[in-house]
Amino acid sequence: MPGHRPAHPYVGLRVTQDGRVRHELLPNGRYVEARGPRERAYLGRYEVTGDHIDDRDDTGFTADGDFVDGVLHHGGMILYRR
Secondary structure (H helix, E strand, O other), X not given: OOOOOOOOOOOXXXXXXXOOEEEEEOOOOEEEEEEOOEEEEEEEEEEEEOXXXXXXXXXXXXXXXXXXXXXXXXXXXXXXEO
């Protein structure tokens, strides 16, 4: 398919150990983050460069992080692939 890019290997769901924060990277360059019972607490765009990620939510808030051995260290949290 013309213009089709394969999904980035970091696409998918990552969750804090306690399950309270769920951060899902979608294949279209968007993300959705759930906090506790709020399933769509934050929505926005992300960009991955190497093992570094930059997020900008739809309100303009930005955060960044790094993938270390597949584990996402992001905004002071550690999120594991689910």
